[in-house]
Amino acid sequence: MTTVRAVAALQGLPISDPASLVDVEVPVPELRPRDLLVRVEAVSVNPVDVKVRSGLGPQEGPRVLGWDAAGTVEAVGAEVDGFAPGDEVWYAGDLTRPGSNTQLQAVDERVVARKPASLSFAEAAAMPLTTLTAWESLFDRLRLDASSTGDLAVLGAAGGVGSVLVQLARLRTGLRVLAGAGKAESREWVTSLGAHAVFDHHDLAASLGALAPGGVQALFSAHSEGAVEAYAQVLAPFGHLVVIDDPSSLDVVPLKAKSIALHWELMFTRTTFGTPDLAEQGRVLAEAAALVDAGRLRTTLRTALDDFSAAGLREAHRLVGTGRTVGKVVVHR
Structure with a gap:
């Protein structure tokens, strides 16, 4: 052949x-x-x-x-x-x-x-791809472990990466996992995966703010374009933001006032650069x-x-x- x-x-x-x-x-x-x-x-x-x-x-x-x-x-x-x-x-x-x-x-x-x-x-x-992306986001980029505490907000929690990330965060960290979802099917899915609570990602500031009034310590996003200002609002001072998408532009200045760290995650980096x-x-x-x-x-x-x-x-x-x-x-x- x-x-x-x-x-x-x-x-x-x-x-x-x-x-x-x-x-x-x-x-x-x-x-x-x-x-x-x-x-x-x-x-x-x-x-x-x-x-x-x-x-x-x-x-x-x-x-x-x-x-x-x-x-x-x-x-x-x-x-x-x-x-x-x-x-x-x-x-x-x-x-x-x-x-x-x-x-x-x-x-x-x-x-x-x-x-x-x-x-x-x-x-x-x-x-595989989503597991590697979620794993690297949590443990390589955010450097979380079993002793980590606070709140993690997962946007796109019902998607491929989010569905694994919610599970791994529950298994391997002490964080409260807050999952962003819109439709009823997505809310049911992320709850079944172990999310502690679900917020409406269409009304991020009010919905997530009600769950974490002082801001979350970390936020994962699969769709960041045009959203950084909102992320800066819901993240706590010295928080961490992980993004995996490819926005045409990304204005990160709103993160400065709270000294929020931005992390890029691409699971193909290792293979691309050997x-x-x-x-x-x-x-x-x-x-x-x-x-x-x-x-x-x-x-x-x-x-x-x-x-x-x-x-x-x-x-x-x-x-x-x-x-x-x-x-x-x-x-x-």
Whole structure:
């Protein structure tokens, strides 16, 4: 076999256009020394997939997107020592390499872990990217631990990252977790994940202010553009703000009066720059898998599409692109 089936973008088009994602044949990937060749069984679609696809110019060849994945190891590179063919794995991939919307994908073993044994491939594929983002936000950026106290406000709490972050904050910190949600479905979802209280993110100042009159110690945001002034209002002096989106501009001056610290989080930083601690991502995913199998961390899968094709992935992109999904959208075989 020299080629495999994949789903690719040729240029940035509206997702309603059948040409926005197409079925293609691509070469079987060549393995680097520390690579795994994974037979992909399920992928999830994240906002980054939608952003990258919609922003593409005309491509010289098919661009295979997709980062979250769960599958089975088919082969290993010459220097791999932690995995063997037959291992079931999960990972969030690498922006600089071809993605997971394919039959076979090459991925560095250092950013891979064995998937939770208690989850199906679809349930597992919902988790890696958002788990890494939530973990890094809480424990690398905010440097929280079991002794941390105060209030954490989570905006977009019903989304992919927020759904994991609420759970991890409850498991690994002493913070009171306040979840921002709007519609009833979202409020029920974040409450089921362990949020101590829910506030109306459409009326941030009044709703969050009623829960934390003195301000919250930390705030996580997935949509920061035009909102920093409101964040400065609800954060306590010397508070911390973590953002994960890509605003066209961000005026941070309102944070100065309270000496509020701003933290950027991008879980692809390690793979993009090949940082010395690259294996930290595999370690985190292994620890998260143990939490899942112990019944302490839940999958955030909410919508599963049994159609691993261009049509199925177009529908997943359409759903995620609305910005109104609860939990995660997964496409599986």
